[in-house]
Amino acid sequence: MSKIAILGLGTVGTGVAKVVAENSRQIERRLGEPLSVKAILVRHFQEGPWRQLMTDDFDKIEQDQEIRVVVETIGGVGAAYEYTKRALSAGKHVVTANKQLVAEKGCELLELARRKNVNYLFEASVGGGIPVLHPMTQCLSANRIDEVYGILNGTTNYILTRMVRTGSFFSDALREAQAKGYAEADPSADVNGTDAGRKICILADLAFGRQVRPEDVPLEGISRLSLRDVKVAGRAGYRIKLLGRAIRLSGGGRTAYVAPHLVPEDHPLANVEDVYNAVMVRGNATGEVMFYGKGAGELPTASACVSDVIEALEHNGRREDIGWTEDPEGFVDPLEVQTRFYFRIEGSLTDAALAFGQVEVLSEDGETGFLTERISGHEARELSRNLNVLACLRVLG
Amino acid sequence: MSKIAILGLGTVGTGVAKVVAENSRQIERRLGEPLSVKAILVRHFQEGPWRQLMTDDFDKIEQDQEIRVVVETIGGVGAAYEYTKRALSAGKHVVTANKQLVAEKGCELLELARRKNVNYLFEASVGGGIPVLHPMTQCLSANRIDEVYGILNGTTNYILTRMVRTGSFFSDALREAQAKGYAEADPSADVNGTDAGRKICILADLAFGRQVRPEDVPLEGISRLSLRDVKVAGRAGYRIKLLGRAIRLSGGGRTAYVAPHLVPEDHPLANVEDVYNAVMVRGNATGEVMFYGKGAGELPTASACVSDVIEALEHNGRREDIGWTEDPEGFVDPLEVQTRFYFRIEGSLTDAALAFGQVEVLSEDGETGFLTERISGHEARELSRNLNVLACLRVLG
Numbered sequence: 001m002s003k004i005a006i007l008g009l010g011t012v013g014t015g016v017a018k019v020v021a022e023n024s025r026q027i028e029r030r031l032g033e034p035l036s037v038k039a040i041l042v043r044h045f046q047e048g049p050w051r052q053l054m055t056d057d058f059d060k061i062e063q064d065q066e067i068r069v070v071v072e073t074i075g076g077v078g079a080a081y082e083y084t085k086r087a088l089s090a091g092k093h094v095v096t097a098n099k100q101l102v103a104e105k106g107c108e109l110l111e112l113a114r115r116k117n118v119n120y121l122f123e124a125s126v127g128g129g130i131p132v133l134h135p136m137t138q139c140l141s142a143n144r145i146d147e148v149y150g151i152l153n154g155t156t157n158y159i160l161t162r163m164v165r166t167g168s169f170f171s172d173a174l175r176e177a178q179a180k181g182y183a184e185a186d187p188s189a190d191v192n193g194t195d196a197g198r199k200i201c202i203l204a205d206l207a208f209g210r211q212v213r214p215e216d217v218p219l220e221g222i223s224r225l226s227l228r229d230v231k232v233a234g235r236a237g238y239r240i241k242l243l244g245r246a247i248r249l250s251g252g253g254r255t256a257y258v259a260p261h262l263v264p265e266d267h268p269l270a271n272v273e274d275v276y277n278a279v280m281v282r283g284n285a286t287g288e289v290m291f292y293g294k295g296a297g298e299l300p301t302a303s304a305c306v307s308d309v310i311e312a313l314e315h316n317g318r319r320e321d322i323g324w325t326e327d328p329e330g331f332v333d334p335l336e337v338q339t340r341f342y343f344r345i346e347g348s349l350t351d352a353a354l355a356f357g358q359v360e361v362l363s364e365d366g367e368t369g370f371l372t373e374r375i376s377g378h379e380a381r382e383l384s385r386n387l388n389v390l391a392c393l394r395v396l397g
Numbered sequence: 398m399s400k401i402a403i404l405g406l407g408t409v410g411t412g413v414a415k416v417v418a419e420n421s422r423q424i425e426r427r428l429g430e431p432l433s434v435k436a437i438l439v440r441h442f443q444e445g446p447w448r449q450l451m452t453d454d455f456d457k458i459e460q461d462q463e464i465r466v467v468v469e470t471i472g473g474v475g476a477a478y479e480y481t482k483r484a485l486s487a488g489k490h491v492v493t494a495n496k497q498l499v500a501e502k503g504c505e506l507l508e509l510a511r512r513k514n515v516n517y518l519f520e521a522s523v524g525g526g527i528p529v530l531h532p533m534t535q536c537l538s539a540n541r542i543d544e545v546y547g548i549l550n551g552t553t554n555y556i557l558t559r560m561v562r563t564g565s566f567f568s569d570a571l572r573e574a575q576a577k578g579y580a581e582a583d584p585s586a587d588v589n590g591t592d593a594g595r596k597i598c599i600l601a602d603l604a605f606g607r608q609v610r611p612e613d614v615p616l617e618g619i620s621r622l623s624l625r626d627v628k629v630a631g632r633a634g635y636r637i638k639l640l641g642r643a644i645r646l647s648g649g650g651r652t653a654y655v656a657p658h659l660v661p662e663d664h665p666l667a668n669v670e671d672v673y674n675a676v677m678v679r680g681n682a683t684g685e686v687m688f689y690g691k692g693a694g695e696l697p698t699a700s701a702c703v704s705d706v707i708e709a710l711e712h713n714g715r716r717e718d719i720g721w722t723e724d725p726e727g728f729v730d731p732l733e734v735q736t737r738f739y740f741r742i743e744g745s746l747t748d749a750a751l752a753f754g755q756v757e758v759l760s761e762d763g764e765t766g767f768l769t770e771r772i773s774g775h776e777a778r779e780l781s782r783n784l785n786v787l788a789c790l791r792v793l794g
Contacts, residue, residue, distance in 0.1 A: 131536030139528030142703035285700035293686030306539030
């Protein structure tokens with residue numbers, strides 16, 4: 001019998017308890033012994049099926065030699081950070097879906113796990129139930145990873161899908177997402193790109209082996225996105241998607257950012273709709289591979305945590321040398337990267353051509369929508385400084 | 398320095414030598430030591446960059462204690478089977494992309510590897526460079542896997558894509574695929590479903606833990622597919638795709654088969670085009686996740702083999718308990734499974750309705766194209782026996 005503790009009993013924590021109970025047969029077949037939850041750390045006791053497992057005293061979990069894995073589902077960097085350090089120091093494996101903690105403190109926590117010869121695993125922190133981190137670090141380990149990008153936030157993808165399909169305004173689509181439980185009452189971390197930013201940091205850390213600090217990653221959300229741009233792009237064969245991107249640059253640099261992009265409609269990401277997520281990984285030998293599925297939700301995220309628990313127990317004694325150096329050197333401002341830009345201006349095609357030279361017109365009706373050649377973000381700013389810019393978005397590809 | 402041997406120097410074997418050389422830095426960073434190819438088994442010596450590594454004597458590889466991993470790229474079940482057994486018996490890890498050998502003898506070879514405490518790894522056998530088998534067995538290990546299905550053969554998907562996009566006949570699309578190097582001079586193993594059949598066996602073995610024998614899996618290819626059906630389906634919002642499917646049935650049974658299907662155009666598989674492959678895995682907690690990418694090619698397939706080499710060396714001492722029991726019991730004829738069917742008949746809607754009751758008409762112009770309600774394959778045969786059936790295909794979903 002292997003025993004674990006769960007810290008926190010919110011959506012993910014409850015899901016972990018459910019998956020351990022409901023899929024006990026699969027888990028036992030895999031582990032060769034049953035798995036059970038011995039303790040659940042809560043702040044306030046509540047009635048329910050796990051009442052007798054609850055404790056409000058982390059010391060008990062920390063000192064319990066029987067508990068070999070701690071699943072941290074508290075979130076944030078306060079208590080979660082503290083308890084993770086204590087659990088690892090006590091020689092316990094720690095599994096989490098806490099993207100903020102991994103993005104901010106992952107390097108340090110992996111180093112502590114290494115010293116204690118235990119695992120710190122966080123597959124569920126990116127893509128919820130979609131396997132992404134293990135496949136990237138393990139199955140693509142013979143590749144140099146040149147780029148990782150994708151739709152990393154289901155809430156914003158749902159909102160964008162509604163704007164494209166039914167022509168809803170952002171504000172209406174957001175209310176609909178809230179009504180369906182896809183968006184929080186305070187949706188700002190989703191809508192302004194913070195959530196996607198934490199995930200692209202983790203992907204970049206693992207792909208390039210060097211820390212990308214969340215504070216260095218420029219975030220552009222979707223709250224200022226106009227329905228007008230969705231329509232102009234749509235008629236020209238593009239869908240607007242919020243992408244996180246991490247790119248290896250020539251000369252050893254790397255960059256990462258979150259921003260809405262025009263995605264060509266025959267690109268696999270263009271058809272990723274509703275709350276689905278998809279992560280594209282480009283390796284120098286494998287080419288592009290994509291991982292797709294529901295990026296959030298109680299059971300998908302919880303099952304990714306439980307799979308990590310199984311992995312930690314199977315490889316008792318540390319599993320694999322994932323990790324990255326803390327040195328953030330070589331991070332380049334994404335404004336230096338060249339790409340095509342979409343502009344919508346209050347002005348004529350002549351205005352656009354005078355500013356940018358060769359452009360591809362998408363719409364001309366009072367305003368002008370057009371695509372530039374490949375230019376850097378700095379150039380895009382500089383060349384458009386005398387235009388009345390209504391919208392400016394990057395184009396994928 | 399870790400040393401490996403490659404058996405065979407065809408497309409995959411050459412690719413493995415290239416990836417080891419070209420990505421040596423990534424590989425060394427991961428392994429903590431350099432990786433090198435010490436010997437390549439060939440039947441005939443040939444000039445080229447690997448001339449001095451070639452040998453035609455397997456005994457030398459078998460007896461070389463320095464060689465810790467053997468990458469078998471011979472293909473088939475003759476020499477490949479023999480050498481794999483000998484290499485495993487000699488305490489070497491074996492890595493392969495040989496789907497025929499894994500589908501037919503995988504159970505026995507995994508058991509031998511287990512006894513010898515070495516790994517037999519074959520990620521590249523399904524989906525080429527796309528990570529599928531590891532994510533399914535490892536990252537979804539907390540799930541009961543209920544279904545695995547997908548586009549498992551790039552050649553046939555390329556042909557179908559040409560038929561849909563340009564209205565090419567099957568024969569013309571096949572010649573085009575051959576001209577581009579996507580189809581062999583003898584394309585029968587791709588076109589008749591044999592290749593997809595071996596892959597769905599491997600997926601079913603791993604997903605359900607019990608042997609699915611290739612000879613039990615009914616195969617239906619695409620050579621008899623009519624352009625007419627592509628068009629009728631297309632107008633009704635479906636794409637025709639060749640799918641391998643493995644389904645867990647209630648009551649402990651399971652089935653597997655390969656056949657062309659009508660796929661609704663908003664299904665993620667509908668937009669998998671050209672030589673791309675995609676595998677959908679449905680877990681009872683995670684829901685559906687999809688793995689997508691180029692399913693074949695020298696470097697993608699080779700890089701999957703080299704990643705398995707890294708994995709074998711990192712987990713020296715056996716890695717994970719993948720495997721399945723040899724007992725094929727519980728395999729159910731897929732004709733017993735209920736699904737919607739597409740029929741095209743020489744006859745009227747009245748003929749269709751008399752035979753099947755409620756149907757959904759797709760086309761009526763001399764012939765009648767229609768979809769049935771959900772019925773078993775046996776019922777589809779029985780109810781259509783008095784009709785002049787021009788085409789009969791399953792509908793996905």
